[in-house]
Every structure is written in structure tokens, then in C-alpha cells.
Amino acid sequence: MTRNNTGKEQIIRTICNSHCGGNCEMQVHVKNGRIIRIEPDDREGRPRMCLRGHAYRQRVYAPDRILYPLKRTGPRGAGEFSRISWEEALDTIAFEMKKVKSEYGNAAFLHFCSMCDPHVLHHVGAFHRLLCKFGGYTAPWGFISNEAAAFSAGATYGTYRRYSQVEHDSEEYLKAKYIIMWSWNPVDTEQGTNTPWHLMQAKEKGAKIICVDPRYTDSAAVFADKWIPVRPGTDTAVLVAMANVIINENLHDEGFINSYTSGFEKYKEYVLGSTDGLPKTPEWASAISGVAADEIKEMARLYATEKPAVLATSIAAGRTAFGEQYHRAAAALEAITGNLEFNDWQSRSPKGFRINPHPTPPNQVEQEAPPRWNALPFRGKSVNSSARVNISLFADAILKGKEGGYPADYKFLWLSNTNYLNQLSEVNKTAKAFERLEFMLVTEQFMTASARYADVILPVCTFLERTDIMSPRAASIFGGKNVVGILNKAIEPLGESKSQLQICEALAPKLGITDYGNEPDENRVREIVAQISEEINLPDFETLRKEGIHIIEASPSSDSLKGTHSKPSPKPFSTPSEKIDIYSDVLARMNHPQIPAVPTYIEPWESIHDPLTEKYPLQLITPHIKRRAHSQFDNLPWLRELQEQRLSIHSTDAELRGIRHGDMVRIYNDRGEVRIPADVTERIMPGVVAIPQGAWYTPDKKGIDYGGCANVLTKNATSPGGSFVSSTALVQVEKEDR
């Protein structure tokens, strides 16, 4: 695995995990220190890397890659920078950090690190350790992707591990007679690399597949027997009405309910309307959601009787106004029909394989703070700390600080592996927040919308230019088995770019930290392998690094939980009742009208009944797109060629506005304006429009975005449980008047 310049071609194995739901083995062909080709793994049953993985070579050698430290020379956001030395960059950062620390204290530092290449060495842990050694910082809480699902799983099962109900094993799909794909489009939106393959096998074996989505997605086209369009944000009503049909027709599974759930009677009262006088009938849900009552009845009956049935509810519908209710209602439906598999979800968690590469002191900023009001007891103490800021509200926190009820005034922002100006809601508001900061540091590979606001940008290398380890984790692609993998370095870092860990190692002494350490990546990875080997059987390091992803065959805790619809071990749930809490005491104690104890439909803000519809009559959703991982890869010509950034709009809505296929349109609301071409189609329901999330915010002088960044239009608000809300926004669309 040594790198040389002898002109011989070498194949180096690594794992691509660039912030999608995949983990794909890569064979990187290197000649004379340059990547000449990237191929997928070709072994039977192994994950096949996608178009983005194939195009990674273009990303590494992109002409717009940032290869040197940069200092801002123009106003924030203008993108005017000049090259500086590492020495100057580190001195500047250290000076500003010390100043902010002495003037405002450590809580004034905000640091965020997202999920790209989320491995052990070059990820959040490296920054966290540095900042904790520096006296602490304000960290975020809340998963951007799925906080609603995590909140629901916490309340319902007492764990946040089974946070998404697409986390089913391939075996479950292969056995299923009936599969509901709800808010789930795995053909485009990666959720486990081999998932579409397993779904195809399920279909070939005769499973009936239904797709519930406002869009007729590629997944609906390929897999589904039926597409059921639903109004965004109204899924809970449909799920509750399905429970109504099931209970009224006595199709629920009494045995399962009695053995494994708690609070069914209270849910039944809500569903049948005995408490509020409003039975949650299919007709009731139909008026809310646009789904025909007969469709709801049929889905309910088939789901309750065509067993085994899988309700695969993905997380986009959870990123709506009251998203946690959608996940709670889905979990309740699964439980009352006994369609819940237990075979995997404890073994899924690689518990016990705690990697502790470096001792890290506690984060002083969080030490004394009490838990936040909506903390769930099953989450870690630091995640529950009221000193943290909800990730989606960080711009609001910068703008309002202590006066606005936040725990501190925020002065210094460090973004690593994230592009939050582009990726969190209300770009124009976030831009204002960035302008207020005393100092902003961004560690990046590209001049993103966020990086344009930085005072200093540090160049980060790609995962192909560093060594790392994928720590033991469960992967649905391997039937829930735990896996471990080595990410081998294929080439030297380009230009003066450095890895995340190298950056922290270089900055530490400038901050007066003498014990951060400084060691080659490979040594650290060897140490970690040795550490894991104490707990589980692993091949030696050299074998492991040649292998790519290593499947850990025997999983210590899985034996007792194997089998088809096997019953769980006596008390697998850490809820107060030690059962599946359909009624949750923990939620009841929060005593908040919008966090009810049983799953409840709550009308979203900016719904079709909002008076705002007079100005902005269309509901905007912002799905993920195949050719990008969020904002990543948007700048690569190979991928741009494949899919244009367009607004999907139904032909009747387009006709009403004189819009023809391909016309440039204005999409706007009070928060901003985007202009991109229209895709006039019948593959989206009337009244709903879609902009694929992640396109690079590219404003003109008036602030009109021609890049197609959906978050110019989304609202900066969280659900009561803390979910990022990216699919609850009203807009108007009209033809661009040139």
C-alpha cells in the first residue's frame, strides 16, 4: 500500500460515505501519484457505488478546489479572498479565539460539523477535543435529517436508535407481502446502498408495493403497484385514519398490543373520537390530506392483514411542522398491527465497541447547565444540555443571543464539513447572522455559499488524501450485521490542503494546548484496530486494509433476537412502561399542547388553510436529488450534465400561470426569491411544487437566487420536538417577465 512514482498502477481500497445514506467500497486506481480511475467493488452482494462515487475523481481534481489558506479581503459574502500562508492563517485564528475567549467566554464559540465522511479521525471528535481543551464551546443538538424520528423513537421505544422506519433489514423486505414506501425514494435518495436491489427482489417475489408521496418518484415508477399522492405535512392524519379503520374493523393484533405496548386504550379514544367528539375517519383524513377515503381504507386493511407487511416511513415527512407526530403515528400503526420485527434493532447497535482514540475533557460550557425542557431521558446528558443550541436555530441564536432567550451571545463561528448557509432554512436570515459575527472560520474544499462569509478559510483534503477507519457500526446493506472498514489514503493531499486532524494538531500549540498530540494517521488507525480487536475478532491490520468493508460475523447481542417476527426478549424497551409507549408519560410530563402524549394530527403552519395562501398558494417541498449529496457535487460538470436544477410543477398549476415546460420561473415568498426553469409534469400532485435541495445559492445584486437554493424559501422554525422543518413552506410561482 505504499505510494510510488514508478509508473505502476496500484489499486487502493477505501470507502465512500460523502453524506448520503451509503457506504460504498471503492477501488481507486492510482498511477504516478494521481487517481486515474475509480471503480466499485465487484464482489457478490457488496454495495455498488453510485454516480457520485464514480465522479469523485473530478471532485478531487476540480479546478475550483480550495488548496491554500485564504483570508477575506472584501465584505462578507462577496467572495473576495487572498492567499495567505498556513502560519498567518493559524496565527490569525488563534489570536481571534483567545480574544473572544477573554472578552465573552467560551460559550461564545459555536462549532458545527456535519456528517460528510463521518469517520473516526477526521471528524467532529477532532474539533471537539481541541475546543474542549480550549475551555469548551457551544455545540448543537438535534439531527438535521431526522430529529423528529429520533424524538419519536425516544418517546415510543426509549431509544433513538431505530430512528427511521426505513431501517428495516433486507430480509424483512424479502419476506414481505405488502410494503408501503412512505415519503421514501431510495432510487434517488440513497438510504443504504443496496436497498433498491432488495426492493426489486421483493417485488420479483410478489410483494405488493404502495408509494405515498406528493411526487410520483422514480421509486414509485420502478417499484410501486400504486402511487398515493398526499399533501405535504398531512401524513399523520392518514396514518391515524388507518388506525381508525383497523380498530373499527377489529383488525388490530390484541395479543401483540397486550404483550408489548402501553397506552393503546388512550390512543383508541383519540382515534375513535370519544374524547374530542371527532372520530378520525378516512373521510376526515381525506379532507385534510387529499387522499381518497377508499384508498385509506384499502391501505389500512391490507397493511393489517397481508402479513408480514412493512411500513417503511422515511424521514422527509418528519421534516415538516409537527414531524414527530408522523413518526409517532407510524410507530403506533406498526405496533397495533403487530407488524414490528424485533430481530435486529438491538444487535444493530454496535454497543460495547466504544472507540476512544483520545481522552477528551468534558465540555465546560455544558457542565452546569440543566436539561432543556424537551429533553428525552434516553438521550445523552450533553445532547440534553440547555447550553446547546438547536442546530436549525443557530442563525436565530446568533441574531438574538441572550436577549432572545438563548444561553449566550455568539461571536465566533467555526463551520467544518458543513455548508449551513445553503443547507439550513432562510438563507437571507442566515446571511444577516453571519454578517454580525466577530469572526468566522470555515474548513472547506470549495468556495461554498457559507465559505464566502468566512474571515479565514482553511483547505481540507478529501477522504482519498487521508487515512481513517470506519468504526464498527451496523449497516442495513449487510443484513444488520456490524461492519468495520479501513479508509486507505490513495494520494497525497493536493496543494497545501490538510486533513481535519492535521488542522487541529497545527492549531493546538498556537492556542497554548500542549497535549493534543501529533501522530501519523496510520499509527492511530492501527491503535484503534488493536483496541477493537480486544472486543471482537478482527483480521490483522494488513488484511483488514486490503479487505475494504469487513463484516463482523457474530454479533454478541443478536442471538436471542433472531427470527421471523420473533418476539422480543422480555423487556427490551427503556420507556417508563418498559413497553412500546403508544401513550407516553414522558411526553405528557412535558405539558406542551403541541407535544401530545398520543400520536395526534396537528394542523401545520403554512398549510393550505393558512390565509397566507392568498399570496402564496403553493406548498413547496425540497427533496434530495440523485446527482448531489446536499450541496456536495453540485459543481461537477459530469454530474450537472445528468440532471438540471428545475422546479417541478403540475401541468394544471403551470397552465393557470401560462408556464410551459422549460420556461424560467420566479418562485418566491416573503423570505426570498429563486429563479430556475420549470419542469411541467404530472409526476407531482397539484398544489405542490418541488425544488431539489442542495443547489448552490447564487444571488444576483438584488439577492435573487439563480442557483436554485430551496432554503431561500424555507422558514426558519423547528417542530416542538426540535426537528428541522424543510418541507413546510408556502410559495407563489410565476413566469419570469423578461
Ligand SMILES: Nc1nc2c(c(=O)[nH]1)N[C@H]1C(S)=C(S)[C@@H](COP(=O)(O)OP(=O)(O)OC[C@H]3O[C@@H](n4cnc5c(=O)[nH]c(N)nc54)[C@H](O)[C@@H]3O)O[C@H]1N2
Ligand atoms: N442522492 C442523495 N442521497 C441522499 C442524500 C442526498 O443529498 N443525495 N442525503 C442523505 C441524507 S443526509 C438524508 S437525511 C437522507 C434523506 O432521506 P429522505 O428524507 O427520505 O429524502 P427526501 O428525498 O428528502 O424525501 C423522500 C421523499 O419524501 C417525499 N416527501 C417530502 N415531503 C413529504 C411529505 O410531507 N409527505 C410525504 N408522504 N412525502 C414527502 C419527497 O417527495 C421524496 O420523494 O437521504 C440521504 N441520501
Ligand SMILES: Nc1nc2c(c(=O)[nH]1)N[C@H]1C(S)=C(S)[C@@H](COP(=O)(O)OP(=O)(O)OC[C@H]3O[C@@H](n4cnc5c(=O)[nH]c(N)nc54)[C@H](O)[C@@H]3O)O[C@H]1N2
Ligand atoms: N431545504 C432543505 N434543506 C435541507 C434538507 C432538505 O431536505 N431540504 N436536508 C437537510 C439534511 S437531511 C442535511 S443532513 C443537511 C446537510 O447539510 P450540510 O452538511 O451543510 O451539507 P453538505 O452539502 O453535505 O455540506 C458539506 C460541506 O462540507 C464540505 N467538506 C469539508 N470537509 C469535508 C470532508 O472532509 N469531506 C466531505 N465530504 N466534505 C467536506 C463540503 O465541501 C461541503 O461544502 O442539509 C439539510 N438541508
Ligand SMILES: [Mo]
Ligand atoms: Mo441528512
